[in-house]
Amino acid sequence: MRVDGLKAYYQTRWFGITREVRAVDDITLRIEHDEIYGIAGESSSGKSSLIKTIAGAIRPPLNVVGGTVNFDFGTRKVDLYTLKPEERTAIRWKHLAYIMQGSMSVLNPLRRVRQSFIDFAFRHMGMPMPAFLKAVEDHLLRLHLQPGVLDSYPHELSGGMRQRVVIALATVCRPGFIIADEPTTALDVVVQKSVLTMIREVQREMRASILFVTHDMAVHANLTDRLGIMYAGRLVEEGRTRDLFRNPRHPYTLHLIRSLPRIGDAEPRQGLEGTPPNLADPPPGCRFHPRCPIAMDVCRVMVPPMQALGGGHRVACHAVTEGTVQ
Ligand code: SF4
Ligand code: MG
Numbered sequence: 001m002r003v004d005g006l007k008a009y010y011q012t013r014w015f016g017i018t019r020e021v022r023a024v025d026d027i028t029l030r031i032e033h034d035e036i037y038g039i040a041g042e043s044s045s046g047k048s049s050l051i052k053t054i055a056g057a058i059r060p061p062l063n064v065v066g067g068t069v070n071f072d073f074g075t076r077k078v079d080l081y082t083l084k085p086e087e088r089t090a091i092r093w094k095h096l097a098y099i100m101q102g103s104m105s106v107l108n109p110l111r112r113v114r115q116s117f118i119d120f121a122f123r124h125m126g127m128p129m130p131a132f133l134k135a136v137e138d139h140l141l142r143l144h145l146q147p148g149v150l151d152s153y154p155h156e157l158s159g160g161m162r163q164r165v166v167i168a169l170a171t172v173c174r175p176g177f178i179i180a181d182e183p184t185t186a187l188d189v190v191v192q193k194s195v196l197t198m199i200r201e202v203q204r205e206m207r208a209s210i211l212f213v214t215h216d217m218a219v220h221a222n223l224t225d226r227l228g229i230m231y232a233g234r235l236v237e238e239g240r241t242r243d244l245f246r247n248p249r250h251p252y253t254l255h256l257i258r259s260l261p262r263i264g265d266a267e268p269r270q271g272l273e274g275t276p277p278n279l280a281d282p283p284p285g286c287r288f289h290p291r292c293p294i295a296m297d298v299c300r301v302m303v304p305p306m307q308a309l310g311g312g313h314r315v316a317c318h319a320v321t322e323g324t325v326q
Contacts, residue, residue, distance in 0.1 A: 001031040001054070001177060001209065006067035008053040011060075021279045023049035023062070025233035028306070031177075036203055036210045038224030038241065040217060040256060042276050046233040047213045048101060048181055054211065055098040055179050056080045056088040071095070073176045093124045097170040099180040104162045106169070107154040113165055114150035121172045139172050142205055143198060160191030164198050171202055178202070179211045184219060196223055217260050221245055226312070229253045232277050232287035235306070239313035249315040251292050286318065294319055 008024035023046040031037045039047050052058050054069055069080040073095045080088060092098060100106075107116045117136050118129075125132050137147040149157065149165055157165065163183055171178060180199065184192040196219065203210050212224055220227050220241060228238040229252065237250040248254045255272045274291040277283055283290055289299040296318060304316045318324075 001072075001211075002068075002070045003027055003029050003054060004068050004070075006050075006053060006069060007065045008049055008058065008062055009065050010049075010062050011065075019280055022233050022282060023279055024053055025282075026067070027235050028067075029228055029235060029238065031209050031211060033176075033209055034203075034207050035225045036200075036212055036223055038220040038227045039211070039213045039230055040215065040220055040227060041230035042215060044276055044279075045230045046279070047215075047230055049233075050230065051098075051179050051181055051211060051213050054080075055096060056083075056092065057098055057100075071177060093121065093173050093175070095175050095177060097173075097175040097178045099167060099170050099178070099183050101181040102186070103166050103170075103181075103183070104154075104159070104186075106166060107162065109154050111153070112150065113152050113154065113157075117150070117169055117172065120169060124173050136172055140168055143168050143171075143201060158191070160187055160194055163187060163191075163195050167195070167198060167202065171206065171208075174206055175208065176206075177209050177211070179213075181213045182215070183212075185214060185216065192219070199223065217256050229256065232282055233279055234287060234316070236288065236317070237313075237315045239309075240311070243311065243313055247313075249309065249313070249320050250288075250317050251294060251319070252288050286316075294324065296322075296324070 006024055006027045010021040010023055012019050027050060039050065041047050049062060052062065053064060058064065064081055071078045071080065076095065078091060107113060122132055125135065127135065140147050140149065145164060145168055149161065154162055167183065184195050187195060199210065200223065202208065214220065224241045226239065227241045227244050228235050229250065230236070231252050237244065237253045244253060245257060248257055272291055277287055285301045286299040286304050289295040292299065298318050302318070304318045304321065306314050306316045307321055308314050
């Protein structure tokens, strides 16, 4: 998947005044076949807006105002925003699975789980009902779920089991690209682990690419191959996950890693001063400058360009470019 110069803004008019919230502001990234790419950042950094845009699941007031999203599914190449909305919806399910934040609610509470599979996936599979139900059971078994869950009502399943069923549902058509937004956030740590194990299994079994979004750096450390750090609608650093954890270069990445709790901590770790900026009126220059402990004059006026550091590590920070920090 290739995203180039992508911009998606929430645009509202109120008493004749247009207000723009630049949730996704000039993002360029590549996701390779067969890799798990993570996106990290605080809440309201634009993570969910970015992946909604990549999934082609946006509706007004969120609009794409620039840039492109291209997929190569092997059998089919797609320039997402030149497609008609109904073609975009057809691409979802078949080639692209989007597990939305809070997606456990897609299971119809009044019907058995089997019915949700039929409602969402049957028409995309192009096979008669008995063959479809057999394919669903085989898919569940491959993901170590008992086909018996199909007879359950959602409320009979634990939160972790419901999330695993939703992931099975999203991937039953064997899409090549899977997008998941905070799928483990509502779950406790032990249950999180079973969901992460399942995502890894899905990826291995289907050789799919996965775009995985969470604010939880510990989850990224355990799951993702590469990681992009978002701050205030922009990508500020990107690289192999282990390189970013070993050698974070952007002050914001450093903060995210340092704020991870460690065994032996007596008290919660110190957060960063200040809050993420209001994206309707972001600060000029580097958007992180009001909170950055090493901000310089140039940071207040010039947007730092993305610089390649080698080995696929990229960072947008004047201090790194000027060699002020190592
Ligand atoms: Fe801090 Fe300047 Fe780097 Fe932004 S560009 S992170 S303000 S040093
Ligand atoms: Mg979100």
